[in-house]
Amino acid sequence: MKYTEEHEWLRAEGDTVTVGITEHAATQLGDVVFVELPEAGTTVAKDDEIVVIESVKAASDIMAPIDGEIVEVNDALADNPGLVNEDPLGEAWFFKVKASDPSQMDDYMDEDAYNELIG
Amino acid sequence: MSDLKQLPLHALHAAHGAKFVPFAGYDMPVQYAAGVMTEHKHTRDKAGLFDVSHMGQVLLPPSADAALETLVPVDVIGLKEGRQRYGLFTSPAGGVLDDLMIARRAGDLFLVVNAARRAHDIAHLQKAIDGVEEVTDRALLALQGPAAEAALSRLLPEVAAMRFMDVAELGWRGMALWVSRSGYTGEDGFEISVPAAAAEDVAAELLAMEDVLPIGLGARDSLRLEAGLHLYGQDLAEDISPIEAGLTWAINKVRRKGGAREGGFPGADRILTEMDTGAPRRRVGLRPEGRAPMRAGVPLFDAPEGGAQVGLVTSGGFGPSIGAPIAMGLVDSAVAPDATLYGEVRGKRLPGAQTGLPFYKPTYKR
Numbered sequence: 107m108k109y110t111e112e113h114e115w116l117r118a119e120g121d122t123v124t125v126g127i128t129e130h131a132a133t134q135l136g137d138v139v140f141v142e143l144p145e146a147g148t149t150v151a152k153d154d155e156i157v158v159i160e161s162v163k164a165a166s167d168i169m170a171p172i173d174g175e176i177v178e179v180n181d182a183l184a185d186n187p188g189l190v191n192e193d194p195l196g197e198a199w200f201f202k203v204k205a206s207d208p209s210q211m212d213d214y215m216d217e218d219a220y221n222e223l224i225g
Numbered sequence: 226m227s228d229l230k231q232l233p234l235h236a237l238h239a240a241h242g243a244k245f246v247p248f249a250g251y252d253m254p255v256q257y258a259a260g261v262m263t264e265h266k267h268t269r270d271k272a273g274l275f276d277v278s279h280m281g282q283v284l285l286p287p288s289a290d291a292a293l294e295t296l297v298p299v300d301v302i303g304l305k306e307g308r309q310r311y312g313l314f315t316s317p318a319g320g321v322l323d324d325l326m327i328a329r330r331a332g333d334l335f336l337v338v339n340a341a342r343r344a345h346d347i348a349h350l351q352k353a354i355d356g357v358e359e360v361t362d363r364a365l366l367a368l369q370g371p372a373a374e375a376a377l378s379r380l381l382p383e384v385a386a387m388r389f390m391d392v393a394e395l396g397w398r399g400m401a402l403w404v405s406r407s408g409y410t411g412e413d414g415f416e417i418s419v420p421a422a423a424a425e426d427v428a429a430e431l432l433a434m435e436d437v438l439p440i441g442l443g444a445r446d447s448l449r450l451e452a453g454l455h456l457y458g459q460d461l462a463e464d465i466s467p468i469e470a471g472l473t474w475a476i477n478k479v480r481r482k483g484g485a486r487e488g489g490f491p492g493a494d495r496i497l498t499e500m501d502t503g504a505p506r507r508r509v510g511l512r513p514e515g516r517a518p519m520r521a522g523v524p525l526f527d528a529p530e531g532g533a534q535v536g537l538v539t540s541g542g543f544g545p546s547i548g549a550p551i552a553m554g555l556v557d558s559a560v561a562p563d564a565t566l567y568g569e570v571r572g573k574r575l576p577g578a579q580t581g582l583p584f585y586k587p588t589y590k591r
Contacts (some may be wrong), residue, residue, distance in 0.1 A: 134262055136256065136260055136262075136443070137260050137261055137262040137263075138542040139516065139550070140516045140517050140518060140543075140550070141520065142517065158571065160517065160518050160543075162260075162261040162262060162263065162443060162447065162542065162543055162545070163255070163443055165520075176531075184516070187516065191260075
């Protein structure tokens with residue numbers, strides 16, 4: 107598992123990367139009430155804002171961590187956005203992206219480095 | 226590091242896992258460990274304790290009632306001892322400078338004003354009234370929800386006999402607590418002005434009860450929005466008339482056209498004329514389709530594409546007791562009451578149905 111400074115977790119299986127947000131991020135956001143996902147098949151570039159999360163407090167974005175194509179999105183979040191708070195590391199993954207340049211994953215933190223970041 | 230003021234109960238909030246945000250110059254708890262959704266629902270189901278000590282508490286001499294009437298479209302002279310009334314400071318142009326509570330007690334008039342407007346309001350009062358006294362040594366707590374009466378009765382048995390908008394001074398451990406049966410959540414409940422030195426004791430006694438949880442600003446906002454209550458600076462402002470804001474009911478009969486003390490408050494010409502002939506805009510409730518919240522500032526259009534902007538959202542978010550996004554806004558009066566409105570959120574026009582207000586029917590003990 108890798109982590110971004112924007113508190114996303116990235117799990118690579120071959121060239122396909124599953125993306126969610128960390129428990130720390132979910133706690134900071136508060137109760138999530140709305141999630142807007144991209145469509146499968148969309149081509150994305152690193153740092154594109156592709157997911158909108160609205161909590162009871164505010165709206166925030168999730169960025170594409172790498173270049174590639176969205177191959178699957180987690181439609182369960184549209185009906186049950188609260189999953190983001192209940193199981194951020196498991197059931198509440200947001201999307202899977204097929205990397206066009208898997209070496210971009212090397213830029214991201216491992217778990218120890220991330221834990222140090224959130225202190 | 227900052228000039229933020231701390232509430233008298235700051236340490237107690239921190240001990241309950243509060244997250245703090247700056248609000249009106251104070252370091253305020255926005256939520257506690259339970260989170261906004263749980264805090265909101267708990268207040269509707271049981272009882273929530275809010276620290277609203279940032280709000281301004283002001284005393285006027287009892288003889289100031291006529292002078293106060295020159296600032297508000299309220300029947301202050303006719304306000305009976307032991308009763309409280311909602312009021313508005315109006316502007317000469319017919320807008321709203323702040324909203325407030327006015328209580329008549331045995332020896333004074335007691336006002337509660339918004340934190341962000343406190344300095345303004347006190348200066349505004351001093352121009353018209355002699356003997357304005359800001360209360361700086363008392364905290365203000367609100368206990369709200371269906372279990373509030375049972376909880377507060379354990380400290381102050383007398384509160385069970387109070388009705389909505391009654392006020393009373395009650396003794397507790399040798400101190401005077403100023404209690405009103407009111408609040409800003411749509412629930413039955415109380416606001417309690419407590420000597421600052423005793424605030425922690427009162428709060429700790431209440432929080433030790435199983436039914437009472439501390440509630441932050443986040444849930445306070447969603448509770449008042451569901452109850453259709455205005456937030457000054459969003460739903461009420463200097464460029465919004467009380468008639469546009471849906472507050473005609475707050476202009477008491479004796480101050481209206483044909484009343485014994487008709488007019489005589491700032492902006493009376495515009496406000497009383499709008500009561501007769503209608504205002505250019507009106508307040509609406511809005512139920513966005515889908516789950517995306519429409520927050521304050523979202524422009525409202527009359528068509529899914531093109532068309533014209535006909536208003537804007539003044540308060541919006543998710544209503545935990547409604548289970549859906551809710552909003553209130555101001556729209557041109559020409560808009561048909563059953564027309565679908567389209568809020569532009571992140572470049573997309575999302576439909577919403579106009580609804581009556583409130584979204585949640587208040588449960589005051591009348």
